[in-house]
Amino acid sequence: MTEQSDEGLTIREVRLGATREEGGTREVSYVIGGERDLPFSGDGAGRPLVALEICDDPRFWPPVVRDYVGDLANDTAEWARAAERTYGADLVRLNFTSTKQRGFDAFDAIAATTEEVLAATARPLIVEGSNEPELDSEVFRRCGEAGEGERLLLGTAEADRYRSVAAAALAYGHAVIAQSPIDVNLAKQLNILLRETGVPQDRIVIDPYAGALGYGFEYSYSVMERIRLAALSGDADLAMPMICAPTDTLSVREVREAAPADQEAMAVAWEFYTAYAAIVAGASIVCVRHPLTVERLKAALEG
Amino acid sequence: MPTVTFLPGYRKATVPEGATLLDAARAAGLSMNVVCGGEGKCGKCQVYVKDGTVSFDREKYRRFFSDEEIARGACLACQATVAGDVQVEVPAGSLIEEQKILVEVPGMKEIPLNPTVRKYEVRLEPPSLEDTTPDLARLLEGVERQSGPPPNRVYAPLGVLCYLPQVLRRSGWHVTATVALVPGGYRLSSVDEGDTTGRLYGVAVDLGTTTIVAYLWSLVDGRILATASNYNRQISCGEDILSRVNFSRRSGLTRLQQLAAESINEALTTAADAAGIDREEIFEVMIAGNTVMTHLLLGIDPGYMIAEPYVPVVRRMLSTAAGRIGIAAHPNAGVYTFPAVSNFIGGDIIADILATGMAEREEATLMVDIGTNFEAVLGNSDWMLSCAGAAGPALEGGEVLFGMRANPGAIERVRIDPDTLAPSFSTINGVRPRGICGSGLIDLLAELFRACVIDRTGGINLELDHPRVRKGQYYPEFVVAWKEETSIGKDIVITENDIKNLIMSKAAIHAACMTLLDAAGLAPTDIGRVCFSGAFGNYLNKENAVTIGLIPETPPERVGNIGNGAITGANIALVDRRRRKELDGLARRITYIELNADPSFMDRYTSSCFLPHTDFALFPHVQQTLEACRARQGVRSWQA
Numbered sequence: 001m002t003e004q005s006d007e008g009l010t011i012r013e014v015r016l017g018a019t020r021e022e023g024g025t026r027e028v029s030y031v032i033g034g035e036r037d038l039p040f041s042g043d044g045a046g047r048p049l050v051a052l053e054i055c056d057d058p059r060f061w062p063p064v065v066r067d068y069v070g071d072l073a074n075d076t077a078e079w080a081r082a083a084e085r086t087y088g089a090d091l092v093r094l095n096f097t098s099t100k101q102r103g104f105d106a107f108d109a110i111a112a113t114t115e116e117v118l119a120a121t122a123r124p125l126i127v128e129g130s131n132e133p134e135l136d137s138e139v140f141r142r143c144g145e146a147g148e149g150e151r152l153l154l155g156t157a158e159a160d161r162y163r164s165v166a167a168a169a170l171a172y173g174h175a176v177i178a179q180s181p182i183d184v185n186l187a188k189q190l191n192i193l194l195r196e197t198g199v200p201q202d203r204i205v206i207d208p209y210a211g212a213l214g215y216g217f218e219y220s221y222s223v224m225e226r227i228r229l230a231a232l233s234g235d236a237d238l239a240m241p242m243i244c245a246p247t248d249t250l251s252v253r254e255v256r257e258a259a260p261a262d263q264e265a266m267a268v269a270w271e272f273y274t275a276y277a278a279i280v281a282g283a284s285i286v287c288v289r290h291p292l293t294v295e296r297l298k299a300a301l302e303g
Numbered sequence: 304m305p306t307v308t309f310l311p312g313y314r315k316a317t318v319p320e321g322a323t324l325l326d327a328a329r330a331a332g333l334s335m336n337v338v339c340g341g342e343g344k345c346g347k348c349q350v351y352v353k354d355g356t357v358s359f360d361r362e363k364y365r366r367f368f369s370d371e372e373i374a375r376g377a378c379l380a381c382q383a384t385v386a387g388d389v390q391v392e393v394p395a396g397s398l399i400e401e402q403k404i405l406v407e408v409p410g411m412k413e414i415p416l417n418p419t420v421r422k423y424e425v426r427l428e429p430p431s432l433e434d435t436t437p438d439l440a441r442l443l444e445g446v447e448r449q450s451g452p453p454p455n456r457v458y459a460p461l462g463v464l465c466y467l468p469q470v471l472r473r474s475g476w477h478v479t480a481t482v483a484l485v486p487g488g489y490r491l492s493s494v495d496e497g498d499t500t501g502r503l504y505g506v507a508v509d510l511g512t513t514t515i516v517a518y519l520w521s522l523v524d525g526r527i528l529a530t531a532s533n534y535n536r537q538i539s540c541g542e543d544i545l546s547r548v549n550f551s552r553r554s555g556l557t558r559l560q561q562l563a564a565e566s567i568n569e570a571l572t573t574a575a576d577a578a579g580i581d582r583e584e585i586f587e588v589m590i591a592g593n594t595v596m597t598h599l600l601l602g603i604d605p606g607y608m609i610a611e612p613y614v615p616v617v618r619r620m621l622s623t624a625a626g627r628i629g630i631a632a633h634p635n636a637g638v639y640t641f642p643a644v645s646n647f648i649g650g651d652i653i654a655d656i657l658a659t660g661m662a663e664r665e666e667a668t669l670m671v672d673i674g675t676n677f678e679a680v681l682g683n684s685d686w687m688l689s690c691a692g693a694a695g696p697a698l699e700g701g702e703v704l705f706g707m708r709a710n711p712g713a714i715e716r717v718r719i720d721p722d723t724l725a726p727s728f729s730t731i732n733g734v735r736p737r738g739i740c741g742s743g744l745i746d747l748l749a750e751l752f753r754a755c756v757i758d759r760t761g762g763i764n765l766e767l768d769h770p771r772v773r774k775g776q777y778y779p780e781f782v783v784a785w786k787e788e789t790s791i792g793k794d795i796v797i798t799e800n801d802i803k804n805l806i807m808s809k810a811a812i813h814a815a816c817m818t819l820l821d822a823a824g825l826a827p828t829d830i831g832r833v834c835f836s837g838a839f840g841n842y843l844n845k846e847n848a849v850t851i852g853l854i855p856e857t858p859p860e861r862v863g864n865i866g867n868g869a870i871t872g873a874n875i876a877l878v879d880r881r882r883r884k885e886l887d888g889l890a891r892r893i894t895y896i897e898l899n900a901d902p903s904f905m906d907r908y909t910s911s912c913f914l915p916h917t918d919f920a921l922f923p924h925v926q927q928t929l930e931a932c933r934a935r936q937g938v939r940s941w942q943a
Contacts, residue, residue: 159760159762160760160762163764163766183909184906185906185909185910185912185913185917186909188910188917189759189760189912189913189917192759192913192917193758193759193760196758196759
């Protein structure tokens with residue numbers, strides 16, 4: 001049954017990362033959620049977190065980012081370290097883009113990379129596994145196992161492929177990103193599916209799916225609002241914090257076709273405004289790919 | 304002047320002394336049965352004098368009465384004259400208007416036989432130099448004396464007038480006139496020699512896109528004499544409505560009109576032959592068809608219905624003579640077509656509504672007619688809302704790998720043991736299975752869901768270690784019957800894709816029901832009755848239909864099936880002119896909700912694409928049952 005308790009009027013708190021006292025190795029852990037109001041009204045919860053996305057195979061990464069980070073792209077652990085220390089990201093989102101290549105079977109590397117990145121960083125970690133039903137089970141098992149005790153945020157569960165992520169999250173104590181295609185009902189359905197698989201509700205973060213600003217983000221924005229309004233009106237199955245990763249932002253036409261000299265500025269601007277809009281819509285975590293965007297977002301949020 | 308009181312009902316008339324009781328009865332608005340025209344020859348107008356006296360020569364008419372009737376004060380109304388105040392009891396058999404033969408319409412409670420067409424047997428005085436009343440007037444006066452309509456309201460077609468003089472004279476002025484009530488008056492449909500009052504037939508027709516069903520009735524005693532069904536011959540011009548309309552646009556309207564009439568004639572002939580009657584004695588044809596079929600039958604261009612702004616030519620009830628559209632009944636027989644609400648809510652649905660009796664009840668009824676397209680109507684005696692949409696063919700077995708129509712060999716009921724996942728099923732005719740029909744698919748969906756083989760989106764849990772749950776060639780699947788059990792030498796499976804198609808179909812229907820409920824400001828619990836119309840509902844497990852969320856949650860005892868509502872409605876409208884008369888008004892007060900124009904429909908649809916629904920609060924009982932069921936199975940549940 002849908003709980004309609006007073007508790008439902010608060011967004012559930014989800015704890016990410018584990019310090020030594022909490023059984024992990026992070027220097028800090030974050031609590032997201034806890035809102036009782038719409039964004040920028042009332043007391044609000046903590047400042048939204050800015051995650052910098054990195055990947056283990058830069059062939060599948062936007063050139064505008066590769067150009068900026070240079071050699072770092074070839075050393076995942078160093079890239080992760082720089083994300084926190086140099087670029088000032090609140091946390092890192094590690095994408096296993098290597099699983100996109102045909103015939104992928106380097107499962108050992110998944111575990112190794114996860115461990116290396118954890119060792120190179122001090123803050124909670126988001127891990128984006130494969131996006132291929134054939135690989136999911138093993139990929140999530142490996143990265144989940146490698147991060148046991150660290151309370152990772154594992155992505156991504158979708159309605160037609162959620163069991164592997166859920167199983168890894170349950171087995172190794174991680175939280176799950178639940179992504180549904182820009183629809184309040186589908187978001188709720190996925191949360192119910194996860195709940196019925198046994199994933200506790202305080203370990204689910206909603207990804208409403210977001211396009212780039214001007215390329216469909218408007219829909220995401222209104223769905224995020226609907227999700228939040230439903231949650232605050234007592235729908236426990238939607239009372240989870242939200243994560244937003246408008247990953248198409250760096251490949252919109254305005255960025256691709258910008259004059260070479262303007263391209264970086266255009267990319268950062270586009271990513272910044274999209275991510276900021278997501279925050280206005282209620283996202284607790286926004287994921288971006290250009291390091292300069294992190295800086296700009298943090299300045300805006302802290303300023 | 305003396306007052307005559309007629310019992311039962313205490314109708315009164317004041318008449319001059321010496322008037323007959325028949326005169327008094329007419330003045331009181333009663334229609335007595337006077338076949339002989341008030342000559343004291345037929346003995347049909349018996350009444351009993353309860354109080355007061357009349358002047359009546361009992362001995363002269365002794366032959367019409369039994370001793371018992373004499374003892375009760377029986378007399379003939381046409382021959383008894385009033386001498387003072389008198390109270391008279393009129394037995395039901397002596398009245399025409401009040402006669403109520405209750406008719407057993409299949410799938411319907413008893414309704415009164417009250418057709419619009421009647422036969423009047425009349426014996427007329429031949430004309431003479433002293434009485435030169437024209438033949439027609441003479442006939443119609445005779446009809447009026449039989450409590451028929453006043454002559455000036457009866458329209459006599461030229462065709463009848465041309466043979467009238469011969470028939471009257473050949474018969475020795477003893478004929479039977481067939482008079483039909485038509486909009487704005489009466490129509491003299493036929494005049495036949497002698498007494499043919501025992502032979503008056505009517506036909507109710509369900510003019511379906513695929514099949515025609517006809518019921519042949521005796522309108523004299525309200526019996527069904529024969530039924531027949533056959534395919535709609537228009538199928539040769541296209542399977543579905545849209546292709547028929549397109550065919551008609553390519554100047555094929557005449558052809559389609561002919562085919563529709565021929566299809567009806569085929570059914571009509573089969574039924575008439577089976578009953579051993581002459582088609583020429585069929586005087587009434589009541590046809591229920593969807594809006595396009597009705598247009599086509601009447602030769603009206605349906606082309607403007609399929610292009611923006613989608614308007615039909617006509618939606619009211621229409622009537623015409625059988626001869627004008629090639630229906631093989633009496634050429635002057637009245638052919639009536641059901642009115643429509645819109646392009647998508649046609650006469651067949653109005654007939655469904657009639658069959659449910661929902662327009663006469665206070666409680667809200669939800670009527671759902673499920674096919675590839677579905678129609679849903681919600682309402683009661685005060686208001687009614689309707690909508691229509693595409694459900695896809697899944698519920699009829701289409702777009703499902705082993706789906707089939709409800710034919711022999713179709714798995715129609717399924718249970719699955721939640722512990723062993725072993726299915727037990729029954730097939731139509733009990734033969735080895737060769738596929739799964741709609742009711743079986745709904746059972747499967749509900750049972751797989753209860754057994755946790757599928758999740759709420761219909762995804763098959765491949766982590767279950769069971770031989771019946773397997774990856775399949777394209778989609779995960781569940782084996783319902785091993786090939787050794789089947790008659791097709793293949794495992795009969797239901798795939799995840801099938802299940803998702805079924806869920807989309809059920810979601811469209813549920814979302815439509817919710818749209819109607821919301822528009823009416825009602826909750827599912829306010830539904831007094833749910834009626835399924837069409838073959839689909841026949842074998843449906845009501846509880847499973849609710850479990851999967853096909854319809855809003857309703858206790859099973861409130862869910863019923865009216866079978867072929869179109870033919871039932873046509874039968875009712877054929878035999879009961881009162882109900883027929885109300886149809887236009889009924890159709891007019893049904894509000895049509897265009898789902899495509901309703902911005903919340905898509906939202907409702909998405910939330911219905913879940914088992915049973917995204918909002919569990921709409922299915923409290925189902926949810927409770929599921930929890931109990933899952934707890935029993937020890938499945939890791941959501942309380943974790």
